Amino acid sequence: MTAAAIHxxxxxxxxxxxxxxxxISLAIAPGEFTAxxxxxGCGKSTLLRLIAGLDRPDRGCIRIGERxxxxxxxxxxxxxxxxxxxxxxxxLTARQNMxxxxxxxxxxxxxxxxLVGRWFGAGPRLAEVAREIEAAAASLRLGPxxxxxxSQLSGGQRQxxxxxxxxxxxxxxxxxxxxxxxxxxxxxxxxxxEIVDLHRRxxxxxxxxxxxxxxxxxxxDRVAVLMHGRLLQVxxxxxxxxxxxxxxxxxxxxxxxxNLVAGTxxxxxxxxxxxxxxxxxxxxxxxxxxxxxxxxEHVVLAAESGPASLPARVERLEFQGAEILAHxxxxxxxxxxxxxxxxxRPGIExxxxxxxxxxxxxWLAFDTGGERLRPSAEIVSVGDRQALRHG
Amino acid sequence: MADAVRLATPAAAPEAAAVPxxxxxxxxxxxxxxxxxxxxxxxxxxxxxAVLVLSFTDAELGVPDxxxxxxxxxxxxxxxxxxxxxxxxxxxxxxxxxxxxVGLGLGLALLIEADLPLRSVFRSAYFLPVVSLTVAxxxxxxxxxxxxxxxxxxxxxxxxxxxxNWLGSSDTVLVALALIGIWQTFGFNVVLxxxxxxxxxxxxxxxxxxxxxxxxFDRFRLVTWPMLGPTTLFVVTITIINAVKVFEPVAALTxxxxxxxxxVLLWTIYQEGFVFLRIGPASAMAVAFVxxxxxxxxxxxxxxxxxxxxx
Numbered sequence: 001m002t003a004a005a006i007h008x009x010x011x012x013x014x015x016x017x018x019x020x021x022x023x024i025s026l027a028i029a030p031g032e033f034t035a036x037x038x039x040x041g042c043g044k045s046t047l048l049r050l051i052a053g054l055d056r057p058d059r060g061c062i063r064i065g066e067r068x069x070x071x072x073x074x075x076x077x078x079x080x081x082x083x084x085x086x087x088x089x090x091x092l093t094a095r096q097n098m099x100x101x102x103x104x105x106x107x108x109x110x111x112x113x114x115l116v117g118r119w120f121g122a123g124p125r126l127a128e129v130a131r132e133i134e135a136a137a138a139s140l141r142l143g144p145x146x147x148x149x150x151s152q153l154s155g156g157q158r159q160x161x162x163x164x165x166x167x168x169x170x171x172x173x174x175x176x177x178x179x180x181x182x183x184x185x186x187x188x189x190x191x192x193x194e195i196v197d198l199h200r201r202x203x204x205x206x207x208x209x210x211x212x213x214x215x216x217x218x219x220x221d222r223v224a225v226l227m228h229g230r231l232l233q234v235x236x237x238x239x240x241x242x243x244x245x246x247x248x249x250x251x252x253x254x255x256x257x258x259n260l261v262a263g264t265x266x267x268x269x270x271x272x273x274x275x276x277x278x279x280x281x282x283x284x285x286x287x288x289x290x291x292x293x294x295x296x297e298h299v300v301l302a303a304e305s306g307p308a309s310l311p312a313r314v315e316r317l318e319f320q321g322a323e324i325l326a327h328x329x330x331x332x333x334x335x336x337x338x339x340x341x342x343x344x345r346p347g348i349e350x351x352x353x354x355x356x357x358x359x360x361x362x363w364l365a366f367d368t369g370g371e372r373l374r375p376s377a378e379i380v381s382v383g384d385r386q387a388l389r390h391g
Numbered sequence: 392m393a394d395a396v397r398l399a400t401p402a403a404a405p406e407a408a409a410v411p412x413x414x415x416x417x418x419x420x421x422x423x424x425x426x427x428x429x430x431x432x433x434x435x436x437x438x439x440x441a442v443l444v445l446s447f448t449d450a451e452l453g454v455p456d457x458x459x460x461x462x463x464x465x466x467x468x469x470x471x472x473x474x475x476x477x478x479x480x481x482x483x484x485x486x487x488x489x490x491x492x493v494g495l496g497l498g499l500a501l502l503i504e505a506d507l508p509l510r511s512v513f514r515s516a517y518f519l520p521v522v523s524l525t526v527a528x529x530x531x532x533x534x535x536x537x538x539x540x541x542x543x544x545x546x547x548x549x550x551x552x553x554x555x556n557w558l559g560s561s562d563t564v565l566v567a568l569a570l571i572g573i574w575q576t577f578g579f580n581v582v583l584x585x586x587x588x589x590x591x592x593x594x595x596x597x598x599x600x601x602x603x604x605x606x607x608f609d610r611f612r613l614v615t616w617p618m619l620g621p622t623t624l625f626v627v628t629i630t631i632i633n634a635v636k637v638f639e640p641v642a643a644l645t646x647x648x649x650x651x652x653x654x655v656l657l658w659t660i661y662q663e664g665f666v667f668l669r670i671g672p673a674s675a676m677a678v679a680f681v682x683x684x685x686x687x688x689x690x691x692x693x694x695x696x697x698x699x700x701x702x
Contacts, residue, residue: 075600075602075603083594089598090701101601109606151701
């Protein structure tokens with residue numbers, strides 16, 4: 001089976017009076033690895049269940065490949081799903097678990113009967129199923145544990161059995177619902193690599209739901225950020241990170257969280273904090289309050305004040321090995337900022353007053369509704385570039 | 392017991408191991424557990440021992456001299472045709488009631504669970520026979536099954552079928568009693584199965600659907616039946632125990648008749664002990680009865696338990 005494209009067209013879904021998904025449109029190319037991310041309760045799992053066919057949308061349509069599957073039941077959509085709880089059948093061994101989708105599809109009802117199934121010609125088909133499972137198990141390194149039940153497997157092994165059950169029948173798409181959230185940190189990092197490798201090897205279209213933005217950024221070809229039932233941004237991981245379209249995207253993606261500073265935008269299109277101009281060239285048609293955002297790694301700390309710097313006090317340092325996080329508080333307000341700096345930078349210690357500015361073009365502006373305000377001209381920052389560059 | 396006492400005291404903490412055992416705490420534990428232990432001894436252990444001792448005698452109520460007859464009491468029991476009939480009848484009754492009551496319970500629980508409106512109404516309706524008084528309901532059954540003018544036979548006659556003398560013929564009396572037994576027990580099984588069904592992980596059904604389980608039967612075989620294993624084992628066990636203990640409908644409706652065709656174990660024990668006042672043989676029967684139950688329970692817990700728990 002070849003990888004299929006997935007198209008969602010203004011899909012909406014509600015439960016009772018609550019709108020869970022509101023007009024979601026998304027096109028996923030064949031073979032693409034797309035991560036659906038958002039905070040819990042944003043509707044990402046619901047969206048995945050709609051793609052799987054476990055729920056029906058109230059409005060809109062869903063296509064897998066060329067086929068409109070909006071009203072097709074899950075069993076007939078030819079997609080495979082990996083569940084958060086793995087949903088392995090506890091009474092079956094790993095081998096039998098992986099056999100289920102093949103047996104269900106290739107054997108008719110009479111052949112599936114226990115004991116007497118062989119009279120109806122189940123034998124050769126079962127032998128074929130057994131061969132395919134051996135092959136899949138070998139590629140997932142499950143060979144030695146194939147005859148154990150899920151309760152006798154470790155978390156990582158269960159995860160791989162669930163992946164094996166999904167991949168044995170070569171579906172048109174993989175749907176994964178937070179598949180790594182039940183694993184411990186080390187195993188999670190390891191399984192990320194395994195899933196990405198698996199995707200590269202099989203080339204199957206994959207939709208991956210997670211609340212862990214770091215997981216999404218590190219694994220996916222494209223990231224779709226879903227909040228309050230709406231898609232706020234869809235794009236490559238670096239684009240979503242560097243160029244967020246919405247304040248909610250900026251704050252959700254990236255750890256530690258992006259720094260926020262309240263400011264105002266003047267009729268000259270310059271965003272200021274107090275008297276300090278931080279970002280110029282914005283559309284000046286809507287003067288008023290504005291949120292200015294700066295990633296922690298773009299924070300520049302200096303002992304001397306510069307033309308685009310804000311005074312702040314270092315409250316606490318957090319050692320992280322190769323780098324340190326400096327937690328600061330603006331002196332002219334209440335906002336707390338985090339700066340990510342290489343470890344061992346001299347002159348930065350708790351209690352000191354320093355001056356905060358941003359790397360060239362690093363400040364982002366959002367209006368009160370959270371929409372991104374983009375600089376229209378070439379000038380993307382103001383201030384002494386010379387002073388900023390060495391930071 | 393000693394373990395339980397030790398666990399209940401903070402002295403069980405590892406660092407306290409080197410400290411000398413706190414005697415006063417142990418005494419307090421004994422004092423606290425004492426009343427319960429005494430009650431258990433008086434109410435559970437002693438009566439059991441008494442019955443066991445009596446079963447080796449030919450004691451009769453009101454007869455002052457009695458003798459120890461030892462295992463002869465049990466030999467006589469096995470030679471007694473009445474007792475053998477009673478065992479066969481009880482086994483037949485259990486064989487009729489258990490599968491029907493469990494099957495009906497499971498079927499109705501599945502129907503109710505399948506998002507039926509008025510779910511709670513059905514649940515309580517099916518539970519009604521369980522809470523009803525057997526002896527009182529027996530009169531209703533007597534009326535229903537009455538060969539002359541009873542609604543059941545009136546219906547059978549109307550549809551051209553012969554209406555048997557349900558409770559009056561030795562061919563049908565066990566079947567009639569079994570029907571009453573099924574009616575009375577399946578509601579409880581419905582409730583137990585419903586509890587078992589709600590505990591099944593919904594994601595398993597989603598997985599079964601995605602894996603290509605198109606029909607309800609596929610999903611039942613792949614998920615519901617295996618996941619209900621522990622519940623089913625429990626339901627079968629208590630249904631068998633309750634069926635073996637059948638007494639009230641027999642006492643109220645047939646009194647073991649006609650012609651000993653509805654002689655069941657408890658009824659025979661009751662007759663022996665409370666009508667003929669022969670305590671010795673009645674005790675022997677009671678011991679045999681408990682032994683049969685224990686063997687059944689052992690088989691179930693030892694053999695079946697391993698097959699329905701997947702841990």
